[in-house]
Amino acid sequence: MLGFIIQRFLQAVVVMAVMSVIVFCGVYAIGNPIDIVIPPDATQEIRAEAIRRLGLDRPLWEQYFIFIGNLLQGDLGRSFVYNIPVLELIGGRLPATLELVLISVITATVLGVSLGIYAGYRPDSWLAKTIMAVSVLGFSVPSFWVGLILILTFAVNLGWLPAGGRGDTVLIWGVPWSFPTLDGLAHIVLPALNLALFKLAMMIRLARAGTREIMLTDTIKFARAAGLSEGTILRRHLLKLISIPIITVFGLELGSTLAFAVVTETIFSWPGVGKLIIDSIGVLDRPVMVAYLILVAFLFVTINFVVDLVFALIDPRVRHGASA
């Protein structure tokens, strides 16, 4: 087990190092961030001074090693644009993204798996057919368009929900969360729905396919022969057997949504990290880009690691395979 953890950790370090080199070279290739942010009446002297201040006059390799040196002391640097420590900038916006993503991914999964199992269990019923038809929509309609339609319908025309932004927050363990307040919930409904649609469709399809397959296996036949009720069979046997692919996808989706909920955050003006990274790319704010992508790499590796652990808990075959 320890070896497994160390192996994963080393993997993470390599991914993060590669990521930082790519971002450094990428930004360098695009050009000097100063040229995007410099005011038009700056003189040559002022421009040179601004470049020197950010350390952009040094060779790229030197800039990179300064960055690594600071990183090893736990300092990810300061944003070029905001002049505040990158970790503070990202940390201040992480709760917003976290609550939005968790609510949408968990809703999508719970709802999607339930509907999917039903659709797989009674594939010929009209309800199952409706579910499948709707899930095709969830897959095929672009999320920015759905977002705009949601705003138009529920905020502009009906006036039921706010068009964007984050609602009132309360401090829990010193972190501002908006979901415990009514205003916060009202603000989170539309973006969470927008974010959940695609995942919902995917979960329905995954659960349905799994259910169709498992229902035909000997396990289910024997369970039925043993006289277990259908409810028990579904809960105890079927759900367990279809959950491995679902957990894998859940993990991946959680990671990618956390990292890149950009479209939804932009349309709904949600003050999360997705919007931060897009804005930072727009002005070549390299410290934020590098730090963010490093954190994302770390996040993915961690989530995959947790997913593997969960597999082992659920499926004895995986557990025994790992220890063997």
Add this chain to the structure above:
Amino acid sequence: MRHQKFLAPLVVALGLTAAGAVSAQTLTMGVRGGPESMDPHYSALGPHAEAAKHIFDTLVWSGDDLQIEPGLATSWEPIDEDTWEFKLREGVTFHDGSAFDAEDVKFSIERIPVVTGPTTTTIYVRRVASIDIIDPYTLHINTDGPAATLPYDFVRLFIVSSDAAADYSTPETAAEGFNSGAATIGTGPYKFVSWEPKGDLVLERNDDYWRGIGAWETVIRKEIPNDSSRLAALKAGQVDVINYVSSVDYLALERDPGIDAVKGDSVYIMNLQLDQREDTPLVRAIDGSELDENPFRDLRVRQAIDHAIDRETMVDIVLEGLGKPANQMMPPGFFGSNADIPMPEYNPEKAKQLLADAGYPDGFEVDLYCTADRLPGDGAICQGLGQMFTQVGIKTNVNAISKTVYFPAQARLEYSMFMNGWGTLTGEASYTLGSLAHSNDPDVKLGAFNRIEYKNEEVDQLLQAAATMLDADERRATYEEAMAKVMADKAYISIVQLQTVWGTKAGTLEFTPRFDEDTLAFFIKPAS
């Protein structure tokens, strides 16, 4: 069951939001961009200064049409070649109750070069050599040589409290002190309450403001960068006013009785720029072979390009009417704009003839680069130019790209023909001509944004002379002469002046659109 439990609070939430209307004493503004810090000296960016103007005052005020007016300084005059005397307003207090005096001005000016960020505010005080405090309300500002435009430089010189900001004036501490509110003590119409980067700026009224009391007890400045989302927030009643309505939405708003659209002239003018180097990278003959020389060095070719542009169509079709044809790099009426410059004639036949005269009867091929995400309509104007040039025989490959890529490449002089907007934010010519039209010469600190290596000896001399002329009339005439010469050379070809649109709920608010596009809560009044 589980789902029903989860949904129950949402249903309640729906009802509450519908009921929660915006109170009359609160103004909520939905704006496209926001500040980068609460330290007013950190950035020279427009939205940054706009936000700062709510909390801090400037030494010199820039009016609706960018004319300079008294701010915290009541009067100013040059007392010799390189000294300006500024008289300060008496009886002004900071938000913490302390009095404003010359010490605060000196402190603010000296603080700027230390704490500025990459969008450097050093430009506002670059001419200042030293500051003498004569008495608490009189300052002598010594400049590095005659600095005729010093009062214009000071329209964005924000005054912070020398006491409150004393401990927050190094690059490491400034952001912390100001973002937390500890040092965010100004003399402006509103007091700082809270701010989140890219989020909301919350302000409360300063009841002791020297201009009088503002109409709103609370002002919330919400940053909503996406154009559609900002408009949706207005339509949904979440915000009372928005800036930068896109030209597409503007057409729809004209027919919407629930929303008032307020249209104002912008300082931004779209300028086409033609590389004047002997070798230019992105021009070739129609068959792809290299040309003997850079065709843009021939005045006839530049005139042909000018005649190929149909400015009326640009405004009416491409910009949906949100603009005006432009014949020079500054809007009419600005200090140094020349009223005698004729509007260029659209004449494709003449353009073809001029090209033939210049030795290009079959035209040539060029890559045109423009920003596509910086100003309203920039990408569309670029497309329009491409078609117009191609019609007269200059085969134009249009590249409307992100400013993130455009500006660094433009700074590396990689383009031959390119277009972007330029806003004369100070309202006078040294800002524009000094940066663009003078040859790039670090020794005289001029021409830093001349990226086409344009050089006209006469223009250089006029601009250098004007920069030191303390007599305003003489200086104005000199800039007008320089402007006429630059525009006649056609290396810079101005195309259109943009207009901007604000949206408000119908019949609720009154305000005068500002030339610099600022949305300032203090000057927005409830409709009577």
